[in-house]
Amino acid sequence: MAPIILLCSLLYQLCDGQPGPPDPPGRIAVVGAGIGGSAVTYFLHQQFGPQVQIDVYEAERVGGRLATLTVNSQQYESGSPSIHSLNLHMQDFVKLLGLKHRKEVAGKSAIFNGEHLVLEETDWYLLNLFRLWWHYGISFLRLQMWVEEVMEKFMRIYNYQAHKYAFSTIEGLLRSLGGDHFVNMTRRSVAESLQGIGVSQRFIDDVISAVMKASYGQPVSIPALVGAMSLAGAQGNMWAVEGGNKLVCSGLLKLTKANVIHARVTAVSLHNSEKKPLYEVQYERDGTLGSDYYDVVIIAAPLQKTGLPISFLNFQPTLPDYAGSYHRVVTSIVHGYLNSSYFGFTDPKLFPFACILSTDSPDAIFHSLESLCPVNVSVGFRRKPPQEAGVWRVLSSRPLDRKELKTLFKSYYSVQVIEWQAFPNYSTHSSSKSLPPIILHDRLYYLSAAEWAASSVEMIAVAAKNVALLAFNRWFELTEKIDQQDLMHKLKTEL
Ligand SMILES: Cc1cc2nc3c(=O)[nH]c(=O)nc-3n(C[C@H](O)[C@H](O)[C@H](O)COP(=O)(O)OP(=O)(O)OC[C@H]3O[C@@H](n4cnc5c(N)ncnc54)[C@H](O)[C@@H]3O)c2cc1C
Numbered sequence: 001m002a003p004i005i006l007l008c009s010l011l012y013q014l015c016d017g018q019p020g021p022p023d024p025p026g027r028i029a030v031v032g033a034g035i036g037g038s039a040v041t042y043f044l045h046q047q048f049g050p051q052v053q054i055d056v057y058e059a060e061r062v063g064g065r066l067a068t069l070t071v072n073s074q075q076y077e078s079g080s081p082s083i084h085s086l087n088l089h090m091q092d093f094v095k096l097l098g099l100k101h102r103k104e105v106a107g108k109s110a111i112f113n114g115e116h117l118v119l120e121e122t123d124w125y126l127l128n129l130f131r132l133w134w135h136y137g138i139s140f141l142r143l144q145m146w147v148e149e150v151m152e153k154f155m156r157i158y159n160y161q162a163h164k165y166a167f168s169t170i171e172g173l174l175r176s177l178g179g180d181h182f183v184n185m186t187r188r189s190v191a192e193s194l195q196g197i198g199v200s201q202r203f204i205d206d207v208i209s210a211v212m213k214a215s216y217g218q219p220v221s222i223p224a225l226v227g228a229m230s231l232a233g234a235q236g237n238m239w240a241v242e243g244g245n246k247l248v249c250s251g252l253l254k255l256t257k258a259n260v261i262h263a264r265v266t267a268v269s270l271h272n273s274e275k276k277p278l279y280e281v282q283y284e285r286d287g288t289l290g291s292d293y294y295d296v297v298i299i300a301a302p303l304q305k306t307g308l309p310i311s312f313l314n315f316q317p318t319l320p321d322y323a324g325s326y327h328r329v330v331t332s333i334v335h336g337y338l339n340s341s342y343f344g345f346t347d348p349k350l351f352p353f354a355c356i357l358s359t360d361s362p363d364a365i366f367h368s369l370e371s372l373c374p375v376n377v378s379v380g381f382r383r384k385p386p387q388e389a390g391v392w393r394v395l396s397s398r399p400l401d402r403k404e405l406k407t408l409f410k411s412y413y414s415v416q417v418i419e420w421q422a423f424p425n426y427s428t429h430s431s432s433k434s435l436p437p438i439i440l441h442d443r444l445y446y447l448s449a450a451e452w453a454a455s456s457v458e459m460i461a462v463a464a465k466n467v468a469l470l471a472f473n474r475w476f477e478l479t480e481k482i483d484q485q486d487l488m489h490k491l492k493t494e495l
Contacts, residue, residue, distance in 0.1 A: 021476055024048045025295035025443075028471075029281045030056045030258075031265045031310070032301035034064025036447045036460040038249035039089065040298055043468030045256040048475075055292065056253060057283055059264035063246030064301075066457070069416055071335050071391050074374040075244060078331050078393075078418050080457055082238040083245065086151060087458035088158050089465065090248065097251035100242040103377040107354025111210045114361050116344055118206045120353075139203035146197055147235065150185075150228040153178040157462055160487050166469035170435040170453050172483050173466060174225075182225065186435060186453050190227025191220035209360035214368035216455070217329040217397055219360050222426040226454045233456075244375040245457070263290070268297060268444065269313035277442045296471055299440070300447040300464070302326055302421070317440035324436065324452065329422035332394040333372070334405070336412025338386045348387040365404045367395040389413065423455040438467065445471060 028044055030037045033056050041054050061067065067079040083090045094101065108121040119135065132140045156177050167173035174182040185193065190212065191204055199208075208231070209220050215230035216222055241247055253260055263285035271278045271293070282291040303310065304324050312319070340351035354371040358364040371383055372391045384390035394400065394408065399417050436449035450463030473481040484490065 024052055025475060027053045027055065027292075027294045028296045028298065029265075029279070029292070029294040030054060031281075031297070031299045032056075032064065032448075033058035033062040033249060033253060033260060034300065034460070035066055035249055035457050036464050037064075037298075037300035038062070038252040039093070039461045039464035040300055040447055040468050041256050041258045042093075042252040043465045044298075044471065045258075047468050047472040050257070053259065054256065055259045055261055055294070057261050057263055057265045057281070059262075062253065062260065063244075063249045065420065065422070066244075066246040066249060067418075068244045068246060068375055069333060069418070071333060071414065071416070074376070074391075076333060076372045076374055076391055076393070077240065077245060078333060078416075079420065080245060081393075082233065082240050083457055084233055085237040085239060086155060086232075087461070088155075089461035090458055093248045093252060093461075094241060097248065097255065099247055099251065102240045102242040102373075102375065103379075103381070104239070105373045105377060105381060105383055107371060107383055108352055109355040109357065110343075110353045111206060111357050111359060112343060113206070113359045114363050117356075118359065136200055136203040136207070139199045140207075142197050142199050143194065143203070143208075143231065144235065146194070146199075147228055147231045150178070150225070151232050153182065156488065159491060161462070161465050161469065163491060164469055164473070164481055165484055165487060166466050166473050166482050168439055168470060168483055170438065170449055170463075174453060176485070176487050185225040185228070186223045188224050189221045190224045190231075193224035193227070206359060210357035213360050213364075214357045214395065216423050216426070217327055217367050217395065218423070218426055223454075226426060229454045229456050229459070240375070242376060261285070265310055267311040267313050270315040270441070277444075279444060296443045296445075296475070298445045298447055298467055298471070302424075302448050302451065303436075303446065304421075312440075315441060317444055318437050319440060325425045326421035327423050327425040328397065329367070329420050330396050330399050331418045331420065332396065332400055332405075333416045333418075334392045334394060334409055334412050335389060335414045336392070337389055337410040338371075338392065339406075339408055339410045340386050342407055349385065351386045354383060365396065365400065365407060367397070369394050369408065424452050426452075438463075438470065443471070443474075 025048065030041050037056055041056055044054060065079040068075040069078045110117045110121060111119040154177055160176065167176060171183050194204055194208060204220055211230055211234045212218060212220050212222055212227060216226065263283040265281055265283045267282040269280045271280055279294050279297045280291050281294055281297060304326055340348040343356065345351040356369045358366055358368065370393050372393050373383065405415060435452045436446060438446055438449050440446050445467045447463050447467045450459055
């Protein structure tokens with residue numbers, strides 16, 4: 001707007017006695033510096049401008065579940081290792097921050113049922129297709145079409161967000177993407193949904209169950225939307241950030257000049273200032289307590305009874321009654337010699353796989369076992385063949401004992417174990433329950449609610465942009481940009 005028009009408009013508002021638009025918030029608190037907290041900080045900065053102070057509280061380490069650990073002075077992904085190529089926010093962040101995609105190092109996969117390999121990938125695309133068809137008929141084609149349809153609908157969110165539309169509930173967001181069918185996908189199991197489109201039980205038992213275990217450590221009773229997201233990942237097109245995925249989080253926080261406070265938020269209380277809510281965030285840092293006041297608070301960390309709980313003191317936010325428990329997944333990073341004979345290869349030189357998934361059997365020791373590449377892949381890097389000592393990531397439901405380690409590895413130099421509260425425990429979420437709310441109180445938002453629809457890096461990045469837009473649109477009362485229905489049609493006619 002030209003300055004003269006702006007001046008006239010201000011004068012008009014003053015003469016008319018109409019209040020102008022409210023000032024932007026002075027201070028915003030973000031709790032958690034994982035991808036959710038870092039991305040929302042970036043999007044808030046984009047929306048409200050650099051004059052708004054954003055404090056980011058982090059109790060442990062920037063990156064959260066995007067994490068690395070060191071073996072022999074090289075770093076390896078110990079948390080979320082891979083990102084799908086259609087994850088457009090992550091792609092944008094990498095470009096914006098001048099980061100690079102890690103060089104891809106090819107490796108084949110197989111599925112193990114505790115006794116033998118039930119499916120083996122080969123170097124030949126056509127042979128792989130033939131094997132799938134031979135074993136499972138056209139189930140894999142049906143699956144592929146189903147996943148593609150879900151992903152295509154999911155991608156609509158980028159268009160809505162580019163036009164600054166936000167949703168006040170996760171259900172509303174999902175409905176805008178794929179109608180009631182998408183909402184129902186958070187209530188119906190992946191197994192049921194696949195059976196509904198004619199995928200065979202054998203394919204579900206052998207392949208889908210292995211992918212669900214490897215991705216979420218949970219069975220095929222997990223909701224269809226989460227299932228579809230992990231199946232999209234299993235179809236390939238995955239990438240990672242050179243130097244470690246967590247660099248996206250530290251990069252975004254640095255870019256926005258956010259004030260990162262290494263402290264654990266213990267409580268939030270409500271005060272009123274000129275009839276507007278003002279939140280007091282209480283925190284603990286190195287044994288000392290502190291607090292500060294904010295106009296807007298965004299919780300970008302799972303709210304659950306265990307872990308790092310946050311109390312709400314003199315007000316009652318609309319919190320889900322169950323708060324939601326999280327499912328434990330244990331990562332063991334083992335530097336050693338794989339016992340390939342456990343998988344039927346007495347000569348390790350002949351063992352051709354970089355990744356083994358396990359079917360969902362009660363006796364399975366592990367969910368997945370994967371040969372790792374460091375986060376910095378140099379030109380000419382090659383994966384260690386199994387006859388040499390390599391670095392392997394084993395995912396399991398509990399820490400592996402000595403006997404189990406000895407079953408999987410002939411010998412090893414080191415084992416580092418991380419116990420993650422990894423994903424929502426989807427089995428505790430009954431089909432009749434709604435998803436957790438995003439708006440907990442007037443200007444208090446719960447970003448991690450989205451994880452109950454699907455826990456993935458990109459889902460959280462999408463949720464971060466949604467929360468930033470929602471906070472902005474609500475602050476400036478841009479109601480026409482919130483919870484709009486039939487956006488597909490609306491945007492087509494707007495163009
Ligand atoms: C082993 C594993 C493998 C995975 N694999 C994939 C994958 O391949 N692809 C994919 O897309 N996703 C994957 N995921 C899921 C993905 O990592 C998560 O969905 C995503 O990283 C969640 O980000 P977030 O910011 O919401 O939460 P987090 O990363 O958990 O960040 C929350 C942050 O908040 C901090 N915090 C918590 N409470 C407080 C408090 N009271 N005060 C201050 N700070 C607090 C925590 O310390 C943490 O740093 C995987 C996850 C795990 C654990």
